[in-house]
Amino acid sequence: MKTSLAVVLSLALFTACSSPKSPSESSLTEPMDTKTYEFLIGTYTDSLHHGINYLSLSPNENLLTVETIAAGIANPSYVIATKDGSKVFALEEEAGIAGGKVLSFSRNTQDQTLTLIDQKDSGGDHPCHISISPKEDFLILSNYTGGSLSLFRIDSLGMLSHVQTIQHYGKSINSDRQEKPHVHSTNFDREGKRVIAADLGTDKLYVYQFDPSSEKSPLTLEQEFPMTPGDGPRHMAFSPAGNGLFVVEELTATLDIFDYSSGQLTSKQRLSLLESGFTGSVGAAEVRVSPDGKFIYVSNRGEANTISVFGKRPSGEYVWVENVPSGGKMPRNFALTDDGKYLLSAHQASNDLVVFERNPETGKLTQTLWRASIHKPVYLHQLP
Template sequence: MTTTPITYSFLVGTYTDNESQGLNQLDFTPSENKLEVRTIFPGIQNPSFVVANSEGDKVFTLEEIDTVPGGNVVSLGRSLKDQTLSKLSELPSFGDHPCYLALSPNEEFLTVANYSGGSFSAYKVGENAGLTHLQTIQHEGSSINQSRQSSPHVHSTVFSPDGKFLLVSDLGTDQVYVYDFDQNASEPLTLNNTYKVTPGDGPRHLVFSNDGSEVFVVEEMTAVLSVFDFKDGELTPKQRISLIADNYEGKVGAAEVRLSPDGTNIYVSNRGDANSLSVFAKKDDGNYLLIQQTTSGGSIPRNFNLTADGKYLLSANQASNDIVVFERDVETGKLTQTSWKVEINKPVYLFRLGD
């Protein structure tokens, strides 16, 4: 009896320099020593973020550009047979430089964060992935770093696992906003409360624990992982853990935070001069401990993701134009860099297919 080799597939968002570049698909088959990437939707500008529905036949991406009335949100059909993409709809993001997308847990709504615009928008996902614009919310304010925080910069929009809340990280105002989400309302989002992080932190991305009781926020400008308890829409600070050593000298730029599929480890990337991946484990007392720091295998690890079985982590290194594979010890969570690496122009996001 022969078994079919396991192939892990990811959609890859990139920054583009010409019309031949765009969205890509990466396929990784360890048992056959194969790591391949190909462009599956060229001609789109800076599709720096990409998500798909659970079936894998609908894909949503964006064009991270600044035009009137903003960048664009694009929905695509994906053939499960030959894995090709075709455009279904396109709408403005209603804010400059869209940089993050999120599908609601029921996959009926889509949100987009506009970094330069300091706003975010919500859409209804209709039949054939057609999008209807529902609402755009503009943030106001600033924080202490005048070169980076003179205005709002919405960097991520993340639904709670139960779909009742949308958490919005704003690097420019140093706040995480908690919005109530009512899918039956014509404008589904209403501000519940805000949490002010340490001034100068610059909250970027966040992720929920699998049960929704904890939230992990990566602070871009101070290279810190902030851990919160989350209950009834309220964030309660629990831990603040640095990604860098006390004697570290150099630039930082913390980027992505992800949870291992089994929920036992947290992973965070740090750009700047560090170019590192940090691994955290949960202790018996419920707190988290930094257990490893390792190189990302390249330069500017803007994004990374894990395979669904937790056996591998793939690091997308924007400045060195490559994606590097690490083996993950499923018992400890620690990473070991492998020899697998593939070249690709400015990879900045990895979305895991097949979940």
């Protein structure tokens, strides 16, 4: 933890002003949209000036702004907030004797400044993902290099207390990437009764029962679900109803679709993110579901740099709709706005973020002219 974090200041403001439509089109043919979309942005850092960013998008005002609101944090690659936006949780994706760090902040909703409440060791090297329980009283860190997951209790003030760390064991067939466990994400299910962990290194999903009343061991392993060898399960998303689970496989650029019920996974579909004839390197990264559950979006890095769109048929089967260029290099993360109108794609390698309009009927994406320069953006979280 950098000592400069003791006083958190807002730093340089970057504003991009451009519009996907001409003024005449937007003012004469469409109703006025006064909604402003706000996001926290996690980044990889190379100086004390980098850190957690705040983004505001006001389509009606043709205004996209980005500012650094918490500098001096080492690689805050994942950042999320409580449902009311009053508290923020981030991590330092670092390695050390006790791993990286998990941080909690209070957020001033007027000027967007963050004030540090607490910090704890992550219990494993390079934490890369955070998940908060539905009641917002626990959070789980995924320690990628450490191959473990760590559970923390959150009190009413935002203070953190370590409860449990679970170490994974094993490996898989890719000797370069799967030489040991690499826990890449952990997600509470909709009921908050179980946690699903995706381990890229062992090619497995781990289903844990979650009992918040247990003081020492709230998480208990229920089952290990093997994936296709060499897949490298990375990130997951539940359907809006919670009865479907979508898993992106980083190493094979594949989307696996499961039915989910009370911890039980039933394989339903396996869809490639690659168009016929593609031969370049891949690195599937993020998966998101549209608010109505009818479309799935998945990003792919490497030499692809695309976002894949899949649509749901009345039968419940998903089919490929389109692959679109992500608008930059290395789309590690992207996010849909809560109303499904826009998709924001963050690019780690080209240091930028672009905005797409989304057709709610077809699911297709159209890149707008809105673009912002951001140093190595790697995660987006929408604020209320």
